[in-house]
Amino acid sequence: MKLEFTYGDGLLAVDIPEGKSVDTFSPRKSKNPIGCDQFHEMSKETLAAFADQDDPLIVVNDAYRNTPTPQVLECIDHNQPGLIDRSEFLVATGTHAAPTSDQLDIIFGSYRDRVLDRLNIHDCRNPECMTDVGLDKFAEPVFVNTQFMHAQRPLLISSVEPHYFAGFSGGRKSIFPGLADLKTVERNHNLANSMAAQPLKLDGNPVADHLMNLASIANMQKMLGIQLVVDSTGEVASVSCGALHDSFMAATERAFNIFANKVEQPYDIVLCELTAPLDRNLYQIQKALENCQGGVADGGSLVLISKCTEGIGTRAFYDLAKEWNRERNRPRKGQLKFGSHKLTRVVNHTKRIHVHVVSDLDAADVRQVFYEPLDNLNEFLFIAWNNSAAARVAAVFDAGNTVLTI
Secondary structure (H helix, E strand, C coil): CCEEECCCEEEEEEEEECCCCCEECCCCCCCCCCCCHHHHHHHHHHHHHHHHCCCEEEEEEECCCCHHHHHHHHHHHHHHCCCHCCCCCEEEEECCCCHHHHHHHHHHHHHHHHHHHHHHEEECCHHHEEEEEEEECCCCCEEEHHHHHHHCCEEEEEECCCCCCCEECHHHHHHCCCCCCCCHHHHHHHHHHHHCCCCCCCCCCCHHHHHHHHHCCCCCCHHHEEEEEEEECCCEEEEEEHHHHHHHHHHHHHHHHEEEEEEECCCEEEECCCCCCCCCCCCCCCCHHHHHHEEEEEEEEEEEECCCCEEECHHHHHHHHHHEEEEEEECCCCCCCCCCHHHHHHHHHHCCEEEEECCCHHHHHHHCCEECCCHHHHHHHHHHHHHHHCCEEEECCCCCCCCCCC
C-alpha cells in the first residue's frame, strides 16, 4: 500500500507495510457545490447595494489564501455587467510582501489586465497610505488603509477556513491584518502567545476578541462581504453575502462542518500534507501543526510534509529565533516582537510532542525555528512500527485547512 502526499508540483510516496493501517483525514467534499446561478440568487441584494455607489471598492485576498477570487469576479461580471470595470480594487496583503506578477495572475486570473490600472496594494509599513481610526482596547492607536476607510460601502471577498490562532480566516481578517498597520497587527498576533487561541475557536479566544474590537473601531457595520467556503476539491461549498460580520459568522458554521474532524483517540504519529498556497515556505507550514497537534498523543510525533519552494518566507520569526530563550520561551531581551507568537507556540508544542519537517530546506534552517528535519519518511515509519507494532498512525491531507479535534 502506498500513500501519496502533495510535494511541490509532484508527489511524495510513502510505503505502508503489509498488515499496517493508516487512518486518513481531509476536508469534506460538498455534495452540492455552488454554481454561478446560485451565486446570483444569493448575492443579488448585496451586489445591488454595492453597485449603487459612485466609487465602488472591492477588497481581495493576496495569493496566500485559497479564495477563488476569479470565480467570484466572473459571477459578478455576469450578473452586474460593467461593475468590474468601474470598481477600484485593493489587495489585502497584511504583513506579506506585495504580490509578484505571477501572484497577481493567481489572484485575478483572466481579470488581471482589466483591473490593473485601478489596482492598489496595501503596505502595512507605509504610514502614508493609512488613516488613524482610533484607539483599541489597549489604548493604542489603530491605522487602516485610507482608500478603504474612505470607501462608502466596500465589498470584501474572502474565504473562510480554519485559522490556527484567530479561529477562522475571512471576515474581519481581511481588514486586520489585511489592511492595517504593522504595530496593530503585532499587538493582535502577540495575543496568540496564549494557547487559548486555537483553530475553529472564537469564544474565549483572545485574538478573535481583539479582532472584533478592532473591527468595531473601523466601522464594520458599513462593510459588505462575500464569504466563501471552499471544499477539498476546490469547489465552492457555500456562499454567504451581506453585512460583513453576518456573512462571516454564517460562513464559519459551514466551514466547521467541512474542516473539523473528530478523533476518538490520539495517534502516535500524524503525517500532515501541506498544499498550495500554504506549502510555499517555512513560515506558512505552522498552520498544519496548529490544526493537527491536538490529534497527537503525548510524546508522539507530528510530521509536516512541505517542499517549501519559496524557502523561509517572512523572516521576522526566523531572525527572532536567533535570540530566543527556549527555556523561558521568550526573547532573551524580553520584548515580544512580530513573530514571537509563532515561536512561543512551537516551543510549547515541542514540550509535548515531537515536530518533524520533510522539505527541501537546509536542515539548519528547519532547526532554527525549533523543528526537526526529517530526510526519510519511509525509514521513520519503519522504525516507529518496529519499536511498537501497535503504533497508531494517521495521515491528514490538506492539513493547513483540516483540523483534528478530540
